[in-house]
Amino acid sequence: MSTVETVDADGGGSLHQRILSDISEKILSGAWAPGHRIPFEHELTTEYNCSRMTVNKALSQLAKAGLIERRRRSGSFVRQPRSQAAVLELHDIRIEVEALGLAYHYERLKRLKRRSNAEDRALLGLSAAGSLLWIEGLHFAGERPFALEQRLINLSAVPEARDEEFREIAAGPWLIGRVPWSEAEHRIRAMAADESVADALDIDPGAPCLVVERRTWSAEHPVTHVRFVYPAESHTLVARFTPSQG
Structure with a gap:
């Protein structure tokens, strides 16, 4: 099955941006707690019907920003906070x-x-x-x-x-x-x-x-x-x- 990166029907941007937004929202809202395993690349490829390169690009950006940690052979996980403290969420x-x-x-x-x-x-x-x-x-x-x-x-x-x-x-x-x-x-x-x-x-x-x-x-x-x-x-x-x- 071929996959092509497309623009969202509602004009919300590329699939890369959609994946980035969806995962960020789950992390920032607390739905995915520190240590939670992010779906594997092949799972996200299937879910979003896109190329593995598109998924890898989004995960790499999340890792660079410090939101997730990528472990060889284990997958990607929500990063543990550097310190345990009272924190206000960034919410809508x-x-x-x-x-x-x-x-x-x-x-x-x-x-x-x-x-x-x-x-x-x-x-x-x-x-x-x-x-x-x-x-x-x-x-x-x-x-x-x-x-x-x-x-x-x-x-x-x-x-x-x-x-x-x-x-x-x-x-x-x-x-x-x-x-x-x-x-x-x-x-x-x-x-x-x-x-x-x-x-x-x-x-x-x-x-x-x-x-x-x-x-x-x-x-x-x-x-x-x-x-x-x-x-x-x-x-x-x-x-x-x-x-x-x-």
């Missing part, structure tokens, strides 16, 4: 909103390609100036703003983002589907809404907000810095963890 806000039984939608507010300045480089952890994409958007739960997103994307790490408009989809799930992350850093703080945040979230100036800032890397390359601002009453952070094994 859509899932969080729909779990509340509310309709979700996203609106892009601003999009700008520009040269990085000193503040950008500090946020992204870049050592030299380069091109980046700045995006601001709103996530809605029903008719109410749920979270304000302000994001920088390092275009040297994700050049394909240069031509993506991000009108219908937020940058987070788009990035997860194309650039498997190998490391993430979260910073959490409280703030009082200034005029621009209050206007975007439809809350009173000075109202308490929860701010989650995140940086992600792929194979030691800074990918994105994002700041999510939530009205304080609408969001709770939960970290579930186990005792350290020393």
